[in-house]
Amino acid sequence: xxxxxxxxxxxxxxxxxxxxxxxxxxxxxxxxxxxxxxxxxxxxxxxxxxxxxxxxxxxxxxxxxxxxxxxxxxxxxxxxxxxxxxxxxxxxxxxxxxxxxxxxxxxxxxxxxxxxxxxxxxxxxxxxxxxxxxxxxxxxxxxxxxxxxxxxxxxxxxxxxxxxxxxxxxxxxxxxxxxxxxxxxxxxxxxxxxxxxxxxxxxxxxxxxxxxxxxxxxxxxxxxxxxxxxxxxxxxxxxxxxxxxxxxxxxxxxxxxxxxxxxxxxxxxxxxxxxxxxxxxxxxxxxxxxxxxxxxxxxxxxxxxxxxx
Numbered sequence: 001x002x003x004x005x006x007x008x009x010x011x012x013x014x015x016x017x018x019x020x021x022x023x024x025x026x027x028x029x030x031x032x033x034x035x036x037x038x039x040x041x042x043x044x045x046x047x048x049x050x051x052x053x054x055x056x057x058x059x060x061x062x063x064x065x066x067x068x069x070x071x072x073x074x075x076x077x078x079x080x081x082x083x084x085x086x087x088x089x090x091x092x093x094x095x096x097x098x099x100x101x102x103x104x105x106x107x108x109x110x111x112x113x114x115x116x117x118x119x120x121x122x123x124x125x126x127x128x129x130x131x132x133x134x135x136x137x138x139x140x141x142x143x144x145x146x147x148x149x150x151x152x153x154x155x156x157x158x159x160x161x162x163x164x165x166x167x168x169x170x171x172x173x174x175x176x177x178x179x180x181x182x183x184x185x186x187x188x189x190x191x192x193x194x195x196x197x198x199x200x201x202x203x204x205x206x207x208x209x210x211x212x213x214x215x216x217x218x219x220x221x222x223x224x225x226x227x228x229x230x231x232x233x234x235x236x237x238x239x240x241x242x243x244x245x246x247x248x249x250x251x252x253x254x255x256x257x258x259x260x261x262x263x264x265x266x267x268x269x270x271x272x273x274x275x276x277x278x279x280x281x282x283x284x285x286x287x288x289x290x291x292x293x294x295x296x297x298x299x300x301x302x303x304x305x306x307x308x309x
Contacts, residue, residue, distance in 0.1 A: 172282040215260075215264075217278045232260050239280050265279075
């Protein structure tokens with residue numbers, strides 16, 4: 001009789017001892033997850049609160065310069081009209097002079113889809129060094145243009161060749177495919193070869209890379225070319241081969257590409273529009289970086305305005 005109570009007592013004592021040594025610790029998993037999430041949150045908050053001091057100073061100076069608080073070494077060619085409070089209320093401050101509106105339309109690139117509308121304005125962040133480099137590059141490209149024009153004049157081939165400067169460089173535009181190719185052909189005509197003879201000597205010694213870009217009008221191509229893509233690419237390659245094989249242009253500095261009818265200069269369907277869109281562009285690419293090259297169109301426009309004045 002007395003053994004059973006002692007046995008039961010020992011059993012209860014052993015069970016309590018095991019529970020004390022091995023408590024339920026599942027709550028620790030949730031606790032550790034919560035601590036991990038909190039740590040990640042504070043790390044993100046700390047990262048968001050860190051400020052790049054140099055960039056902050058640049059932003060502060062830029063804003064101060066824009067509002068006229070401090071002088072700047074940057075070249076700022078922006079112009080505008082100060083609108084008073086009364087003019088804002090009655091709407092007169094938003095009137096636009098017709099000549100300015102026409103000029104804005106002309107510079108927006110609606111007639112020349114290859115021209116970037118923003119390229120006609122010198123960015124206010126341009127440094128004096130960038131402007132000087134852009135002027136030097138522009139002078140180089142204009143010297144190439146004058147040399148080609150002189151050779152074309154000697155050969156009596158000044159027509160059907162146009163020149164323009166944009167942010168990419170100097171474009172020598174061969175307008176009117178009938179002057180350079182027979183119908184649906186990529187073989188250069190004799191007249192085209194005389195024009196290439198005037199262009200190639202200048203390009204091969206220019207020190208610039210060249211991109212030959214073929215374009216077609218919106219009419220469908222016919223045999224042997226399935227689409228305008230093949231036709232424009234074949235004509236661009238024909239010009240490239242002539243510049244390399246006969247003109248001596250270094251092959252590693254020239255490429256060709258066909259744009260089909262995707263980049264028309266004129267939207268209409270007249271003979272003049274079709275002729276303008278049916279062209280091969282020889283682009284003498286700028287050697288400067290994009291920030292510098294982007295300044296050239298505005299500088300060229302300023303030079304034209306100075307000459308006209």
